[in-house]
Amino acid sequence: MHDLMRTTITSMEAAEWCGKEHSKLLRDIRNYISQLGEAKIGFSDFFNESTYVTEQNKTLPCFLVTKKGCEFIAHKMTGQRGTEFTARYINRFHEMENPKKQIPPTEHPGEVANLLKVLSNRMDKQGIAPYKSAEMVKMVCEQYGIQLPADFVKVPKYEQMSIVKFLEGSGKA
Incomplete structure (x- = not known):
């Protein structure tokens, strides 16, 4: 799970990039998952169900969105928002894939x-x-x-x- 967290973004972040309400993106992702299921294509390479805790200490649903999932979302978008979303997810995943090489702080x-x-x-x-x-x-x-x-x-x-x-x-x- 820890590796998955480092190679995904949250659906909240994706919704912000898309300019959508989080609930609407959750609905879209659930539709994608349903359609993938009908085609007998697994969805875990794209989206993974998860939860997050709000400031009010409520546990709410979200998805961890992989790079493939971001590509999936981006292909459904057009225009300026699609361009911005694509640029943001590409930049984010490049940062995650190519972190600055730094030796961990030494204890000695x-x-x-x-x-x-x-x-x-x-x-x-x-x-x-x-x-x-x-x-x-x-x-x-x-x-x-x-x-x-x-x-x-x-x-x-x-x-x-x-x-x-x-x-x-x-x-x-």
């Missing part, structure tokens, strides 16, 4: 610190500019969920000028 920050020290020493021995080491430290910290100040990496002015001059020389500035 000392290990991260040791890793950073080793990497920084190696970069120093190779003659790499100190701000490049700072960029590497920031990148590793972000992967481990460690927040650093936005101005942690400061590029020297001479480096900034050379980039600007390069861009001016290439006609891209």
Whole structure:
């Protein structure tokens, strides 16, 4: 069930995207399920019955809508609303399918610190500019969920000028 939650949206969200009342989308989904049943086509690849709890602590019906279910709904829609719904579900499922690669926050920050020290020493021995080491430290910290100040990496002015001059020389500035 947990995997299903990560690869579906709720019918409430779909109804909002469709510009429909949730009760009307529930009615439509139930009709789709009935028609699929008559054709002896399973509906669980598209829609899965579920419930949600309101702010008033009432349990109400809803559906978990898969990517295929969103495609099914989108094919029933036309015009501006159909276009908006399709764009929203495509964007949402791409986000779910391609999450940002992030290592879970560590319980052992000392290990991260040791890793950073080793990497920084190696970069120093190779003659790499100190701000490049700072960029590497920031990148590793972000992967481990460690927040650093936005101005942690400061590029020297001479480096900034050379980039600007390069861009001016290439006609891209």
